[in-house]
Amino acid sequence: MKPAHPSVKKTSRKLYILLAVAVCFSAGWSLHYINSQSNELYQQAELSIAKMQKKSHAITQMAHAMQNRSITLLKMLNQTDAFVKDGQHQLLFRHANIFKKNRDFLQAVELTEQQGKLLQELLELTGKNADIQMFVANLLLDDEKSRAAKTLFNTAVPNQIPMNEIITAFVALVDEETNLLLDELHVKQDGHQNIIIVLTIMLSSCVIFLFVTFINARKSNANE
Numbered sequence: 001m002k003p004a005h006p007s008v009k010k011t012s013r014k015l016y017i018l019l020a021v022a023v024c025f026s027a028g029w030s031l032h033y034i035n036s037q038s039n040e041l042y043q044q045a046e047l048s049i050a051k052m053q054k055k056s057h058a059i060t061q062m063a064h065a066m067q068n069r070s071i072t073l074l075k076m077l078n079q080t081d082a083f084v085k086d087g088q089h090q091l092l093f094r095h096a097n098i099f100k101k102n103r104d105f106l107q108a109v110e111l112t113e114q115q116g117k118l119l120q121e122l123l124e125l126t127g128k129n130a131d132i133q134m135f136v137a138n139l140l141l142d143d144e145k146s147r148a149a150k151t152l153f154n155t156a157v158p159n160q161i162p163m164n165e166i167i168t169a170f171v172a173l174v175d176e177e178t179n180l181l182l183d184e185l186h187v188k189q190d191g192h193q194n195i196i197i198v199l200t201i202m203l204s205s206c207v208i209f210l211f212v213t214f215i216n217a218r219k220s221n222a223n224e
Contacts, residue, residue: 038189045185052178055109056171058102059119063167065099066126066160069133073152076140089137096130115173122166129159 072091079085106119133156139148 041185041188045181048181049178051109052174052181055106055111055115056174058105059167059170059174061102062099062106062122062126063164065095065102066163069095069130070152070157070160073133073136073140073156076137077145077149077152085140089141092133092137099126112173112177115170118166118170118173122163122170125159125163125166129156129163132156132159 069092072088072095076085076088079088103123111119132151136148136152136156139145139151
């Protein structure tokens with residue numbers, strides 16, 4: 001059987017080289033695209049996690065405001081100086097403003113259905129208890145300590161127990177949401193990593209092929 005004509009060999013070699021170059025460009029572009037997708041995925045995850053952290057922070061601030069209102073009422077109960085007591089009374093409104101600020105934030109952000117239900121339930125309870133707390137505060141301003149203490153310890157303070165349970169449940173839901181997001185991120189990132197490995201192998205193989213072809217071509221030209 002006659003060996004292939006040199007021109008045929010050169011044509012075949014050029015076709016292989018063109019094919020290898022095309023594969024190299026495709027693999028390189030795909031690597032760039034996958035890396036861009038991975039970076040975008042991380043950025044989206046960071047934004048989502050930051051939002052969840054803000055939700056946890058907001059509900060925690062609401063819890064602190066609730067606790068501080070009770071602490072302030074206890075201080076008013078033991079305070080005899082009318083001016084100091086009036087200052088403590090004003091402090092109740094500051095705590096209320098902190099609560100409202102974080103409440104408004106949570107009402108504005110995207111919540112899951114369960115988180116939304118818990119927030120609504122919490123707001124209903126806190127709204128009722130806030131009226132009781134202000135009733136206690138007004139009793140203390142009028143020096144009706146006995147009645148104020150009875151209402152505070154029998155009603156206002158115990159009312160906060162279910163509120164704290166709701167807040168704990170809300171934080172747990174946010175943590176669960178964060179963990180699900182991280183798990184999803186890891187799965188997608190593992191998939192991207194596997195694709196990157198395959199593309200890297202393809203790109204390396206093409207580069208090696210082109211290098212070997214170039215060396216062989218030089219040897220062939222030298223022999224001719």
